[in-house]
Every structure is written in C-alpha cells, then in structure tokens.
Amino acid sequence: MLSSLIKSMRFRANLLSLGGVLCGGLTGLWFQGSASPASTLLLVEIALTACSLQILSNLSNELGDYRNGVDNTSVRQGPVYSMLEGGLTERQMVRAIRITAVCCCVFGLAMTWHSFGTLLDWRAVALLLLGAAAIWAATHYTLGKNPYGYRGLGDLFVFIFFGLVSVLGSYFVVTHTVALAPHLLLPAVGMGLLSVGVLNVNNIRDMETDRGSRTTTPLRIGERAAKWYQTALVVLGVGCFFYAPIRPYIMLVTLPFFAWHLVIVWRGHGRRLDPALPLLVLTSFVLAVLYAVNIAYSPIR
Numbered sequence: 001m002l003s004s005l006i007k008s009m010r011f012r013a014n015l016l017s018l019g020g021v022l023c024g025g026l027t028g029l030w031f032q033g034s035a036s037p038a039s040t041l042l043l044v045e046i047a048l049t050a051c052s053l054q055i056l057s058n059l060s061n062e063l064g065d066y067r068n069g070v071d072n073t074s075v076r077q078g079p080v081y082s083m084l085e086g087g088l089t090e091r092q093m094v095r096a097i098r099i100t101a102v103c104c105c106v107f108g109l110a111m112t113w114h115s116f117g118t119l120l121d122w123r124a125v126a127l128l129l130l131g132a133a134a135i136w137a138a139t140h141y142t143l144g145k146n147p148y149g150y151r152g153l154g155d156l157f158v159f160i161f162f163g164l165v166s167v168l169g170s171y172f173v174v175t176h177t178v179a180l181a182p183h184l185l186l187p188a189v190g191m192g193l194l195s196v197g198v199l200n201v202n203n204i205r206d207m208e209t210d211r212g213s214r215t216t217t218p219l220r221i222g223e224r225a226a227k228w229y230q231t232a233l234v235v236l237g238v239g240c241f242f243y244a245p246i247r248p249y250i251m252l253v254t255l256p257f258f259a260w261h262l263v264i265v266w267r268g269h270g271r272r273l274d275p276a277l278p279l280l281v282l283t284s285f286v287l288a289v290l291y292a293v294n295i296a297y298s299p300i301r
Contacts (some may be wrong), residue, residue, distance in 0.1 A: 004087025005096055010058045015281050016198060017050040019288035020166025020191045026292035027184060028174030038114075039174070045111035046170050049131070052107055056100045057138035061149070063093045064142025068150070068213065097139070104135055115173045123176060130169060137161055150214035154203075155196045163192015183244050187291055190240030194284040197233040198277060200226060201265060205273040223269075230265050234258055234280070241291050251290045257283040 025043045032039075066083045067090075083093060108131040109119070116124040137157050141149035148157060167188035172178055179185075203216040204226050210216055218226035238258055242248045257279060264276040 005092075008059055008062050008083070008088060008093070008096075009055045011055075012278055012281065013058060014051045014054050015285040016162060016195055017054040017166065018047055019285035020162055020188075020195075021046050021050045021170040023187055023191060023288040023292045024167035024170035024184070025174050026289075027187075027295050028171040030292075030295055032175055042111065042114050042174065045107060045114055046173055049104065049107040049111050050166065050170075052100060052104045053134050053138050056097065056104055056135065057141065059093060059097045059100060060139040061142045063090070063097065064144075064147055064149075066090070066093075068142065068147075101135060101139070104131070104138075111173060115176070123172075127169075127173065130165065134161055134165065152215040152217060152220060154199055155217055158195050158199050159192035162195035163190075164188050167191055183246060183295065186240040186244040187288065190237045191284070191288055193233045193237030193240065194280065194287075197230055197237060198280050198284075200230050200233060201273055201276050201280065204230070204265070205270060205277075208270070227265055231262055234262060237284075238287065241287055244291070246291070246294050248294070250294055251287055254283050254287045254290070 022043075025046050029039050029043065062083055083090070088096075108128070112124050112127050112131075113119060115127075118124060119128070140147055141154060141157070148154065168178065168184065171184055200217060203210065204218045204223060207216075207218050207223060210219060217229065221229065238255070241251060261276050261279045261283065264279070265273065268276065
C-alpha cells in the first residue's frame with residue numbers, strides 16, 4: 001500500500017509548486033535583506049504548504065478520474081496509477097486525501113503564525129482564506145458534482161494558483177506586502193504560463209482517454225492547434241523571466257531544454273509525449289530558482 005500511495009502522490013510534480021514559492025519567497029528575503037534561521041524556517045514552511053497542496057491535488061485528481069471512469073487501461077496513454085492497478089482502494093484513497101488536507105491546514109497555519117505572529121491580523125486572515133481557496137481548487141479539479149477540470153477551466157485555475165498565487169503569495173508571506181513591480185509580476189505570470197503548459201501537454205497526450213468524458217483545451221481546438229498553444233505558453237512564459245529587469249545570463253542555460261521540450265511536443269503523439277512532461281517541470285523549476293538567485297545580484301534592490 002505504501003509504495004502505491006507514494007506513486008499516487010507523484011512527488012516529481014512537486015517541483016512545479018516549489019519553483020513558484022521559492023521564486024517569490026527567495027525574492028522576498030533578498031529584498032528584505034534578511035536571511036536568518038527564522039526566515040529560513042519560514043521558507044521551509046512555505047515549501048511544505050505548497051508541496052502538501054500539490055500532493056492533495058494529485059490524490060484528489062486520481063480519485064476523481066477513477067470515480068468518473070476517465071482512467072481506462074484500454075485507452076490510457078499516460079502512466080497507470082495505483083487505484084486502476086488495484087494498489088489502493090477507494091476507501092484508502094479517501095483517507096489519504098483527508099490526512100493530506102489536514103497536513104495542508106497544519107503547515108498553512110504554522111506558516112501564517114510564524115509570518116504574522118497571530119492569526120487575527122487581517123493580513124493573516126486574508127492568507128488563510130487564500131489557503132482555503134487553494135484547498136478547494138486542489139480537491140475540485142476532478143472531484144465533486146461539477147468538477148472544473150471537466151469543464152475546460154483547468155488552464156485558468158492552474159495559471160492563478162501555480163503562477164500568481166504561488167509567486168506573489170509567497171512574497172507576501174515573507175514581506176507582508178503586495179508587490180506588482182515587473183521584477184515580481186512578470187515571473188509570476190511566467191510561472192503560471194509554464195504551469196499551464198505542463199497541464200496542456202498532459203491533456204494533449206490524454207486526448208483519446210478524455211474524449212467524451214471531459215472538456216479540455218486540446219479537445220476544443222484540436223491537437224495541432226494545441227501544440228501551437230503549447231509553443232506560445234512556453235515562449236511567452238520563458239520570455240516573462242527574461243523580460244524582467246535583471247541580468248539574465250545565468251538563466252540562458254535553460255533555453256536548450258525548453259527548446260528540446262518543444263521538439264518532443266511537435267514530434268510526439270500519445271504516450272510518446274511523456275518525456276516532455278518531466279523535462280518541462282524540471283526546467284521550469286530551475287529557471288524559477290535561477291531567477292530568484294539572480295535577483296540577489298541585481299541592481300533592482
């Protein structure tokens with residue numbers, strides 16, 4: 001059971017969540033000019049909150065697809081997950097989701113308390129409400145009576161929570177301020193676009209599986225148009241990081257990997273698109289971290 005549960009958690013996807021919060025959190029620490037043990041602990045709490053939300057989303061999505069009959073070994077192009085293999089029962093998955101949701105709350109409360117020293121400050125309350133919205137979004141992509149992931153709204157929610165909320169929210173936790181300056185807003189948009197790109201590749205791969213059971217962008221516009229959409233997401237997403245007013249030299253090392261990702265997307269079909277997913281996740285994570293490190297040596301501060 002444990003190995004099946006670990007498989008369903010899909011830890012590889014956590015890099016996508018970590019990239020955004022580390023970008024915003026590290027940028028906040030450097031702009032404050034403080035890197036103490038307390039601030040490091042706060043960054044760890046931010047990362048744990050983001051990772052637990054990502055795991056909650058992964059487990060909930062698997063349960064929702066299983067209940068709605070979307071996962072089918074006869075047509076499935078992506079990896080076969082634990083419930084479909086029989087490694088986890090529905091009851092065990094529900095219990096795992098509940099435990100993970102509790103972890104999200106515990107980590108989120110600890111992060112908020114550490115940041116503001118109270119849970120009664122209006123900024124702390126706003127952060128907790130945002131956390132509640134994130135938990136709802138993580139569990140309702142494929143779960144519930146009317147999951148938004150089946151109505152073609154996944155791109156919008158991923159852009160908001162993996163991009164804007166991830167980067168700007170973590171910056172807010174560290175600095176207690178909302179900054180919409182280009183050096184923060186642009187990477188937030190960029191991270192959101194690249195995260196939508198991960199979802200889009202997944203949806204292109206699963207077009208045959210999804211047909212007739214849900215609505216996704218690739219099913220709406222067709223595979224070729226979806227690949228052009230993917231190209232635009234990656235080019236614009238990466239461009240946001242490079243357009244931001246910092247020296248971009250160290251980030252240039254990521255460009256060949258983004259280019260190779262697009263080559264795989266245009267050449268691949270179905271399960272042949274699988275290598276494009278971890279490549280985009282890992283390269284986006286590296287780009288976000290390099291951007292934050294670059295901020296430390298930027299004249300913007």
